[in-house]
Amino acid sequence: MVHWYSDLARLWHRVWEELDLGVRDPKMAARSPVLATLGLGGAPEARTVVLRDACREEARLAIHTDSRSTKCAELAAHPKASLHIWEPRMRLQTRLRGHMAVETGAAVAWLWGHVPDGSRASYGVTPAPGTPIETADAYQSAPDPSRFAVLTLTIEEIDAVHLSGDHHRRALFRREDNWRGTWLAP
Amino acid sequence: MVHWYSDLARLWHRVWEELDLGVRDPKMAARSPVLATLGLGGAPEARTVVLRDACREEARLAIHTDSRSTKCAELAAHPKASLHIWEPRMRLQTRLRGHMAVETGAAVAWLWGHVPDGSRASYGVTPAPGTPIETADAYQSAPDPSRFAVLTLTIEEIDAVHLSGDHHRRALFRREDNWRGTWLAP
Numbered sequence: 001m002v003h004w005y006s007d008l009a010r011l012w013h014r015v016w017e018e019l020d021l022g023v024r025d026p027k028m029a030a031r032s033p034v035l036a037t038l039g040l041g042g043a044p045e046a047r048t049v050v051l052r053d054a055c056r057e058e059a060r061l062a063i064h065t066d067s068r069s070t071k072c073a074e075l076a077a078h079p080k081a082s083l084h085i086w087e088p089r090m091r092l093q094t095r096l097r098g099h100m101a102v103e104t105g106a107a108v109a110w111l112w113g114h115v116p117d118g119s120r121a122s123y124g125v126t127p128a129p130g131t132p133i134e135t136a137d138a139y140q141s142a143p144d145p146s147r148f149a150v151l152t153l154t155i156e157e158i159d160a161v162h163l164s165g166d167h168h169r170r171a172l173f174r175r176e177d178n179w180r181g182t183w184l185a186p
Numbered sequence: 187m188v189h190w191y192s193d194l195a196r197l198w199h200r201v202w203e204e205l206d207l208g209v210r211d212p213k214m215a216a217r218s219p220v221l222a223t224l225g226l227g228g229a230p231e232a233r234t235v236v237l238r239d240a241c242r243e244e245a246r247l248a249i250h251t252d253s254r255s256t257k258c259a260e261l262a263a264h265p266k267a268s269l270h271i272w273e274p275r276m277r278l279q280t281r282l283r284g285h286m287a288v289e290t291g292a293a294v295a296w297l298w299g300h301v302p303d304g305s306r307a308s309y310g311v312t313p314a315p316g317t318p319i320e321t322a323d324a325y326q327s328a329p330d331p332s333r334f335a336v337l338t339l340t341i342e343e344i345d346a347v348h349l350s351g352d353h354h355r356r357a358l359f360r361r362e363d364n365w366r367g368t369w370l371a372p
Contacts, residue, residue, distance in 0.1 A: 036222040036232035043266035046222035080229035136355040139371040169322040185325040
Protein backbone atom coordinates (compact mmCIF):
# COMPACT_ATOMS: atom_id res chain seq x y z
CA MET A 1 0.00 0.00 0.00
CA VAL A 2 1.28 3.47 -0.87
CA HIS A 3 0.98 5.82 2.08
CA TRP A 4 1.48 9.58 1.85
CA TYR A 5 4.86 9.09 3.50
CA SER A 6 6.09 6.35 1.16
CA ASP A 7 5.86 8.35 -2.06
CA LEU A 8 8.08 11.38 -2.71
CA ALA A 9 5.45 13.46 -4.53
CA ARG A 10 2.80 12.81 -1.89
CA LEU A 11 5.20 13.51 0.95
CA TRP A 12 6.11 16.85 -0.66
CA HIS A 13 2.42 17.67 -1.03
CA ARG A 14 1.77 16.82 2.62
CA VAL A 15 4.61 19.07 3.83
CA TRP A 16 2.98 22.02 2.05
CA GLU A 17 -0.49 21.09 3.28
CA GLU A 18 0.83 21.26 6.83
CA LEU A 19 2.47 24.65 6.18
CA ASP A 20 -0.78 26.00 4.68
CA LEU A 21 -2.71 24.69 7.69
CA GLY A 22 -0.22 26.36 10.02
CA VAL A 23 -0.82 29.75 8.45
CA ARG A 24 -4.58 29.41 8.92
CA ASP A 25 -4.91 27.56 12.23
CA PRO A 26 -3.09 28.65 15.42
CA LYS A 27 -3.49 25.17 16.90
CA MET A 28 -1.43 23.42 14.22
CA ALA A 29 2.22 22.58 14.86
CA ALA A 30 3.33 24.37 11.69
CA ARG A 31 1.98 27.62 13.16
CA SER A 32 4.89 27.69 15.61
CA PRO A 33 8.14 26.56 13.99
CA VAL A 34 11.50 26.87 15.70
CA LEU A 35 13.76 29.30 13.86
CA ALA A 36 17.49 28.53 14.05
CA THR A 37 19.96 31.31 13.26
CA LEU A 38 23.63 32.01 13.72
CA GLY A 39 24.05 34.27 16.75
CA LEU A 40 26.25 37.37 16.64
CA GLY A 41 28.77 35.62 18.91
CA GLY A 42 29.00 32.66 16.52
CA ALA A 43 26.75 30.26 18.45
CA PRO A 44 23.55 28.78 17.02
CA GLU A 45 20.31 30.23 18.38
CA ALA A 46 16.77 28.83 18.36
CA ARG A 47 13.37 30.27 19.30
CA THR A 48 9.70 29.80 18.51
CA VAL A 49 8.27 32.06 15.80
CA VAL A 50 4.82 32.37 14.23
CA LEU A 51 4.29 31.32 10.61
CA ARG A 52 2.28 34.02 8.82
CA ASP A 53 2.39 33.06 5.15
CA ALA A 54 3.38 30.14 2.93
CA CYS A 55 3.76 30.24 -0.87
CA ARG A 56 4.22 26.81 -2.42
CA GLU A 57 4.85 28.11 -5.94
CA GLU A 58 7.84 30.22 -4.88
CA ALA A 59 8.73 28.01 -1.89
CA ARG A 60 8.78 30.96 0.46
CA LEU A 61 7.58 31.41 4.05
CA ALA A 62 6.92 34.59 6.02
CA ILE A 63 7.28 35.45 9.70
CA HIS A 64 6.56 38.77 11.42
CA THR A 65 8.74 40.14 14.18
CA ASP A 66 9.95 43.25 16.02
CA SER A 67 12.75 44.87 14.01
CA ARG A 68 14.69 45.40 17.24
CA SER A 69 14.62 41.72 18.20
CA THR A 70 17.98 39.94 18.30
CA LYS A 71 17.01 37.63 15.44
CA CYS A 72 16.75 40.58 13.04
CA ALA A 73 20.32 41.63 13.78
CA GLU A 74 21.49 38.02 13.48
CA LEU A 75 19.74 37.51 10.13
CA ALA A 76 21.07 40.80 8.76
CA ALA A 77 24.60 39.54 9.51
CA HIS A 78 24.03 35.86 8.55
CA PRO A 79 20.98 35.33 6.32
CA LYS A 80 21.18 31.51 6.34
CA ALA A 81 18.41 30.11 8.51
CA SER A 82 16.54 26.92 9.26
CA LEU A 83 12.96 26.30 10.40
CA HIS A 84 12.00 23.15 12.30
CA ILE A 85 8.50 21.72 12.71
CA TRP A 86 7.51 18.55 14.54
CA GLU A 87 3.93 17.53 13.77
CA PRO A 88 2.98 14.88 16.35
CA ARG A 89 -0.33 13.99 14.65
CA MET A 90 1.48 13.06 11.42
CA ARG A 91 4.69 11.96 13.19
CA LEU A 92 6.49 14.20 10.71
CA GLN A 93 9.60 16.30 11.27
CA THR A 94 10.10 18.98 8.64
CA ARG A 95 13.32 21.01 8.39
CA LEU A 96 13.34 23.93 5.98
CA ARG A 97 16.69 25.48 5.07
CA GLY A 98 17.27 28.66 3.13
CA HIS A 99 18.12 32.32 3.41
CA MET A 100 16.06 34.92 5.16
CA ALA A 101 15.39 38.46 3.97
CA VAL A 102 14.47 41.13 6.54
CA GLU A 103 12.14 43.90 5.35
CA THR A 104 10.86 46.91 7.29
CA GLY A 105 9.40 50.33 6.56
CA ALA A 106 7.61 51.27 3.34
CA ALA A 107 8.15 47.83 1.76
CA VAL A 108 5.95 46.13 4.37
CA ALA A 109 3.71 49.00 5.52
CA TRP A 110 0.76 47.58 3.55
CA LEU A 111 0.86 44.44 5.73
CA TRP A 112 0.57 46.41 9.00
CA GLY A 113 -3.12 46.97 8.26
CA HIS A 114 -3.65 43.21 8.40
CA VAL A 115 -2.03 42.80 11.84
CA PRO A 116 -4.84 42.36 14.42
CA ASP A 117 -5.02 45.06 17.11
CA GLY A 118 -4.25 42.51 19.82
CA SER A 119 -0.99 41.55 18.11
CA ARG A 120 0.31 45.03 17.35
CA ALA A 121 1.78 45.52 20.82
CA SER A 122 4.34 42.81 19.92
CA TYR A 123 5.99 45.41 17.70
CA GLY A 124 7.21 48.12 20.01
CA VAL A 125 8.43 46.85 23.38
CA THR A 126 10.54 49.43 25.29
CA PRO A 127 13.33 48.88 26.16
CA ALA A 128 14.29 46.70 23.19
CA PRO A 129 13.85 42.91 23.54
CA GLY A 130 16.67 41.34 25.54
CA THR A 131 17.55 44.46 27.55
CA PRO A 132 18.11 43.70 31.28
CA ILE A 133 15.33 45.24 33.43
CA GLU A 134 14.91 45.60 37.21
CA THR A 135 11.64 43.71 37.57
CA ALA A 136 9.72 41.32 35.31
CA ASP A 137 7.18 44.03 34.47
CA ALA A 138 9.55 46.97 33.91
CA TYR A 139 8.74 47.38 30.22
CA GLN A 140 6.08 49.00 28.08
CA SER A 141 4.60 47.79 24.84
CA ALA A 142 3.01 50.27 22.47
CA PRO A 143 2.31 49.46 18.82
CA ASP A 144 4.97 51.03 16.58
CA PRO A 145 4.54 50.37 12.84
CA SER A 146 8.14 51.44 12.25
CA ARG A 147 9.25 48.35 14.19
CA PHE A 148 7.17 45.92 12.16
CA ALA A 149 9.52 43.56 10.29
CA VAL A 150 8.73 40.78 7.82
CA LEU A 151 11.15 37.88 7.56
CA THR A 152 10.90 35.96 4.29
CA LEU A 153 12.58 32.57 4.03
CA THR A 154 13.45 31.52 0.50
CA ILE A 155 13.63 27.76 0.93
CA GLU A 156 16.55 25.92 -0.69
CA GLU A 157 16.05 22.49 0.92
CA ILE A 158 13.34 20.58 2.75
CA ASP A 159 14.36 17.58 4.85
CA ALA A 160 11.32 15.52 5.93
CA VAL A 161 11.42 12.54 8.31
CA HIS A 162 8.41 10.35 9.01
CA LEU A 163 8.50 8.06 12.04
CA SER A 164 6.41 4.92 11.81
CA GLY A 165 7.22 2.60 14.69
CA ASP A 166 10.80 1.50 14.19
CA HIS A 167 10.64 2.31 10.52
CA HIS A 168 11.74 5.80 9.57
CA ARG A 169 11.53 7.36 6.12
CA ARG A 170 13.55 10.43 5.24
CA ALA A 171 13.47 12.53 2.09
CA LEU A 172 15.37 15.57 0.85
CA PHE A 173 13.77 18.02 -1.59
CA ARG A 174 15.94 20.70 -3.21
CA ARG A 175 15.08 23.79 -5.19
CA GLU A 176 17.97 23.12 -7.57
CA ASP A 177 16.40 19.74 -8.44
CA ASN A 178 13.04 21.42 -8.97
CA TRP A 179 11.88 19.74 -5.73
CA ARG A 180 11.95 16.26 -7.28
CA GLY A 181 13.19 14.73 -4.04
CA THR A 182 15.40 11.84 -3.04
CA TRP A 183 15.25 9.35 -0.19
CA LEU A 184 17.96 9.45 2.47
CA ALA A 185 19.02 6.90 5.05
CA PRO A 186 17.29 8.07 8.25
CA MET B 187 0.34 37.16 44.21
CA VAL B 188 3.71 35.58 43.44
CA HIS B 189 3.44 32.99 40.69
CA TRP B 190 6.21 30.57 39.78
CA TYR B 191 6.89 32.70 36.72
CA SER B 192 7.12 36.03 38.54
CA ASP B 193 9.98 35.08 40.85
CA LEU B 194 13.48 34.37 39.50
CA ALA B 195 14.31 31.57 41.95
CA ARG B 196 10.99 29.81 41.39
CA LEU B 197 11.25 30.16 37.62
CA TRP B 198 14.71 28.61 37.72
CA HIS B 199 13.36 25.75 39.83
CA ARG B 200 10.50 25.19 37.40
CA VAL B 201 12.84 25.02 34.39
CA TRP B 202 14.75 22.19 36.07
CA GLU B 203 11.58 20.42 37.18
CA GLU B 204 10.49 20.34 33.54
CA LEU B 205 13.89 19.00 32.43
CA ASP B 206 13.74 16.28 35.11
CA LEU B 207 10.21 15.37 34.00
CA GLY B 208 11.38 15.20 30.39
CA VAL B 209 14.05 12.64 31.26
CA ARG B 210 11.48 10.42 32.99
CA ASP B 211 8.32 10.85 30.89
CA PRO B 212 8.29 10.49 27.06
CA LYS B 213 5.08 12.51 26.88
CA MET B 214 6.59 15.70 28.30
CA ALA B 215 7.74 18.48 25.98
CA ALA B 216 11.20 18.54 27.55
CA ARG B 217 11.69 14.94 26.39
CA SER B 218 12.03 16.18 22.79
CA PRO B 219 14.01 19.43 22.59
CA VAL B 220 15.16 20.94 19.32
CA LEU B 221 18.94 20.97 19.05
CA ALA B 222 20.43 23.84 17.04
CA THR B 223 23.98 23.50 15.75
CA LEU B 224 26.22 25.20 13.22
CA GLY B 225 26.24 23.10 10.04
CA LEU B 226 29.46 22.21 8.27
CA GLY B 227 28.53 24.60 5.45
CA GLY B 228 28.10 27.49 7.91
CA ALA B 229 24.29 27.42 8.07
CA PRO B 230 22.35 26.83 11.29
CA GLU B 231 20.71 23.41 11.64
CA ALA B 232 17.88 22.22 13.89
CA ARG B 233 16.39 18.79 14.64
CA THR B 234 14.49 17.01 17.37
CA VAL B 235 16.57 15.02 19.86
CA VAL B 236 15.69 12.96 22.92
CA LEU B 237 16.70 14.20 26.37
CA ARG B 238 18.26 11.32 28.33
CA ASP B 239 19.70 12.90 31.45
CA ALA B 240 19.62 16.20 33.37
CA CYS B 241 21.94 17.20 36.21
CA ARG B 242 20.88 20.39 37.97
CA GLU B 243 23.96 20.57 40.22
CA GLU B 244 26.36 20.65 37.27
CA ALA B 245 23.87 22.22 34.83
CA ARG B 246 24.47 19.52 32.26
CA LEU B 247 22.14 17.64 29.91
CA ALA B 248 22.71 14.41 27.97
CA ILE B 249 21.45 13.20 24.59
CA HIS B 250 22.22 9.90 22.86
CA THR B 251 22.80 9.64 19.13
CA ASP B 252 24.42 7.69 16.30
CA SER B 253 28.10 8.68 16.07
CA ARG B 254 27.76 8.81 12.26
CA SER B 255 24.87 11.31 12.34
CA THR B 256 25.59 14.71 10.84
CA LYS B 257 25.14 16.46 14.18
CA CYS B 258 28.15 14.62 15.62
CA ALA B 259 30.40 15.93 12.85
CA GLU B 260 28.94 19.42 13.27
CA LEU B 261 29.47 19.43 17.04
CA ALA B 262 33.02 18.12 16.72
CA ALA B 263 33.79 21.12 14.46
CA HIS B 264 31.66 23.72 16.35
CA PRO B 265 30.84 22.66 19.93
CA LYS B 266 28.55 25.62 20.64
CA ALA B 267 24.94 24.46 20.69
CA SER B 268 21.49 25.49 21.80
CA LEU B 269 18.48 23.46 22.95
CA HIS B 270 14.94 24.78 22.61
CA ILE B 271 11.85 23.55 24.50
CA TRP B 272 8.31 24.87 24.24
CA GLU B 273 6.11 23.55 27.04
CA PRO B 274 2.50 24.38 26.05
CA ARG B 275 1.04 23.31 29.41
CA MET B 276 3.20 25.86 31.26
CA ARG B 277 3.34 28.31 28.33
CA LEU B 278 7.09 28.33 28.87
CA GLN B 279 9.84 28.59 26.25
CA THR B 280 13.24 27.48 27.53
CA ARG B 281 16.43 28.07 25.55
CA LEU B 282 19.60 26.43 26.85
CA ARG B 283 22.92 27.58 25.42
CA GLY B 284 26.31 26.01 25.99
CA HIS B 285 28.92 23.75 24.53
CA MET B 286 28.47 20.12 23.64
CA ALA B 287 30.98 17.32 24.19
CA VAL B 288 30.75 14.20 22.01
CA GLU B 289 31.83 10.94 23.64
CA THR B 290 31.98 7.46 22.10
CA GLY B 291 33.70 4.14 22.74
CA ALA B 292 35.02 3.02 26.10
CA ALA B 293 34.03 6.27 27.86
CA VAL B 294 30.31 5.57 27.29
CA ALA B 295 30.25 1.76 26.96
CA TRP B 296 28.79 1.42 30.46
CA LEU B 297 25.68 3.34 29.31
CA TRP B 298 25.00 0.97 26.39
CA GLY B 299 23.68 -1.61 28.88
CA HIS B 300 20.94 0.84 29.87
CA VAL B 301 19.72 1.41 26.29
CA PRO B 302 16.48 -0.58 25.83
CA ASP B 303 16.62 -3.31 23.15
CA GLY B 304 13.97 -1.51 21.09
CA SER B 305 16.11 1.62 20.91
CA ARG B 306 19.45 0.00 20.06
CA ALA B 307 18.69 -0.19 16.34
CA SER B 308 18.90 3.64 16.29
CA TYR B 309 22.67 3.24 16.62
CA GLY B 310 23.81 1.48 13.47
CA VAL B 311 21.86 2.45 10.37
CA THR B 312 23.62 1.44 7.12
CA PRO B 313 24.35 3.41 4.99
CA ALA B 314 25.12 6.29 7.37
CA PRO B 315 22.30 8.76 8.17
CA GLY B 316 21.80 11.28 5.35
CA THR B 317 23.17 9.06 2.56
CA PRO B 318 20.99 9.15 -0.60
CA ILE B 319 19.26 5.78 -1.18
CA GLU B 320 17.19 4.42 -4.09
CA THR B 321 13.99 3.69 -2.19
CA ALA B 322 12.65 4.74 1.21
CA ASP B 323 13.39 1.31 2.68
CA ALA B 324 16.85 0.77 1.21
CA TYR B 325 18.66 0.74 4.54
CA GLN B 326 19.34 -1.67 7.36
CA SER B 327 19.52 -0.98 11.06
CA ALA B 328 21.48 -3.31 13.29
CA PRO B 329 22.55 -2.34 16.81
CA ASP B 330 26.22 -1.37 16.86
CA PRO B 331 27.59 -0.32 20.25
CA SER B 332 30.61 1.27 18.55
CA ARG B 333 28.24 3.86 17.04
CA PHE B 334 26.65 4.81 20.37
CA ALA B 335 27.49 8.46 21.12
CA VAL B 336 26.65 10.56 24.17
CA LEU B 337 26.31 14.32 23.69
CA THR B 338 26.73 16.29 26.91
CA LEU B 339 25.65 19.93 26.95
CA THR B 340 27.41 22.03 29.57
CA ILE B 341 24.91 24.86 29.95
CA GLU B 342 26.25 28.42 30.09
CA GLU B 343 22.94 30.32 29.81
CA ILE B 344 19.24 29.62 30.21
CA ASP B 345 16.78 32.05 28.60
CA ALA B 346 13.20 31.43 29.83
CA VAL B 347 10.09 33.19 28.50
CA HIS B 348 6.65 32.77 30.05
CA LEU B 349 3.61 33.87 28.04
CA SER B 350 0.59 34.96 30.04
CA GLY B 351 -1.96 36.54 27.75
CA ASP B 352 -0.39 39.74 26.47
CA HIS B 353 2.01 39.83 29.37
CA HIS B 354 5.33 38.13 28.78
CA ARG B 355 8.07 37.59 31.33
CA ARG B 356 11.61 36.76 30.30
CA ALA B 357 14.60 35.85 32.44
CA LEU B 358 18.24 35.06 31.75
CA PHE B 359 20.22 32.78 34.05
CA ARG B 360 23.98 32.50 33.60
CA ARG B 361 26.53 30.08 35.00
CA GLU B 362 29.01 32.92 35.51
CA ASP B 363 26.47 34.64 37.81
CA ASN B 364 25.95 31.39 39.69
CA TRP B 365 22.47 31.19 38.05
CA ARG B 366 21.18 34.17 40.06
CA GLY B 367 19.16 35.38 37.09
CA THR B 368 18.02 38.72 35.72
CA TRP B 369 14.82 39.87 34.03
CA LEU B 370 14.95 40.88 30.37
CA ALA B 371 12.54 42.90 28.25
CA PRO B 372 10.58 40.23 26.36
